[in-house]
Amino acid sequence: MRYVKAGKIKETVARLCLEANFNLRPDVLEALKRAYISEGNRRAKRILKATIDNARIAKKDKLAICQDTGMPVVFVELGQDVHIKSGLLTDAINKGVESGYNKGFLRNSIVADPVLRGKSGYQPAVIHTEIVKGNRIKLTVLPKGFGCENKGRVRMFNPTVGMAKIKEFVLEVVKKAGPDACPPFVVGIGIGGTQDYACLLAKKALLHKLKAKSEKLKTMEQDLLKEINKLNIGPMGLGGKTTALAVNVEKYPTHIAGLPVCVNISCHATRSATTII
Amino acid sequence: MKNLKSGNEILYSGRIYTARDQAHKRLVEAIKSGRRLPINLKGAIIYYCGPTKTPKGRVIGSCGPTTSSRMDEFTPDLLKAGVKAIIGKGRRSKDVAAALKKYKAVYFLAYAGLGALISKHVKSRRPVAYIDLGPEAIYELEVVDLPLIVGVDSKGRSIYGSQ
Structure with a gap:
């Protein structure tokens, strides 16, 4: 048995909130730089350059990457x-969230009641806990902006549909998100489990390193990425071949009667920070 | 403003007012019930933005545009009340495009998701109304050389085509 003080968890979460909001994830920044080089559309290239500049300013001045x-x-x-x-x-x-967001002059975007709204604050966070082997705690903070969160969809397919229908659905969600959700996106896809679990998988998929592809899902992810980047949505939806930086898939076993698929759209400012206590 | 065409890129310097979801709801309620408005909308430029808190020693925190389509239902009323330009991100409804044409106003796109970079163009910030709304309050900002792209021009033509 190992003891960890709650105070240590609070401090760590506070630090992760700042790190995630000020420092764009290195794999996301790398993907933006690769896109900047390969993008042929002039306006798209200019916007990608500004996006990379924005990340640099945020890091240097300890400003939120996005408001x-x-x-x-x-x-x-x-x-x-x-x-x-x-x-x-x-x-x-x-x-930890309260302290980190307060210290970093981040935005108080959380209303206590989803219908009555009211004064906004910093928390609560949405927390997903999994019990695992060992005596350590892995903590990850993913600040999820709602311009893109609003564009996610879940669909319960018939178990007899194939990959083609799933692909069609993913493309439809990306098209509907379009210019509004700050492309280039990271597209998280959860397939399997129950309706709620597919959504959790889609969110978790956003945490995958953008270049490290699992062998099993690689073909599907790369196929989808290619299709998405043919949509000519591009940065800010103004055209170009950079509509998504990556497609990340997570799968889980499911029931004989169903095939849940959830697509979670994440903007070019896909932020997260992780540590192990 | 009348000569601008969708797709044109400009640098804007001058005064703008931030207002997003809840401020729009209140402004339109005030217009409809004939109450006095907290800001003069005649000729005003509205920026769909809820900045972060302001770090010590700075004018403003991160302050990029929010998704414009959520304001679509309120926009025609604000244009009717005299708003001359709007700054946001993403697509607008057909009703908004028609209203922009009718009132000869323009919808601009600001760099989406680049709040740190945009903050460098803000020279002053003054809270003017609905302070209880926190990040959704109305602020008056003085901006210099703010990069903007014409999203829908005063003829109702959209950079995203007709949708």
Whole structure:
């Protein structure tokens, strides 16, 4: 048994909130730079250049990459040999978010009631906890902006449809997101499980390193990326071949009667930060 | 403004007002019930933006545009009240394009998702209304050389084509 103080979790989450919002993920920045080189459309190239400049300014001046500092989504992989002392895990995470967002002058985008709205604050975060082997805690903060979050879709397909229908659905979601959701996107796709689980898989897929492709899913991801980049949506939706930087898929077993597919769109400012305690 | 065509790129310097979802709801409610407005909309430029908090020693935090389509239902009323230009990101509805044409106003795109870069073009920031809305309050900003692209011109022509 290993003891970890709730205070340590709070501090770590606070730090991750700042890191994610100020420093664009190195794999996303690399993908933007590759796109800048290969993009042929002049306006698209100029916008990609400005996007790379924006990331540099944000890092240097400790400014949020985007003013929509998101709804913080926190993934916890909690080793089952860890005991958290002096506080609750959920409280520690939310206090960490509050402290990090406050310290970084980030945006208070969270309303306590989704219908009545009211004054906005920094938290609560959306927290996904998984119990895993070992005595460590892996924490990931993914601040998810809502320009792109609003464009996600889930569909429950018949179990008899094939890959072609899934592809068609993904392309339809990307087209509908279009210029509004800040392309070039990272497209997260969850296939399988239940309706809710497919959505969680799609969100988790955003965390994959953009270049490190799993052998099993590589063909599907690359095929989809190629198709998406033929849509000529481009940066800001003003044309070009850079509509998505990557397509990331996560799969899970499902029921004989169904085939849930969720597509989560993430903007060019796909941000996350991870550490292990 | 009348000579601008969709797709033109300009650098704008001058005064703009931030307003997004909740501020729009309040402004349109005020217009409809004939209440006095907290800002003069005649000739005003509205920027769909909810900035982050302002870091110490800076004029403003990160301050890029938010998705314009959410404001579509309120826009014709604001144009009727005298708004001359709007800055946001993404597509607009047919009704908005028609209203822009009718009132000879222009919809501009600002660099989407580049809030840190845009903050460098803001020289002053003054809260003017609905302060209780926090990031959704109305701020008056003085901007210099803000890069903009004409999204829908005063003839109702959209850079995204007719949708």
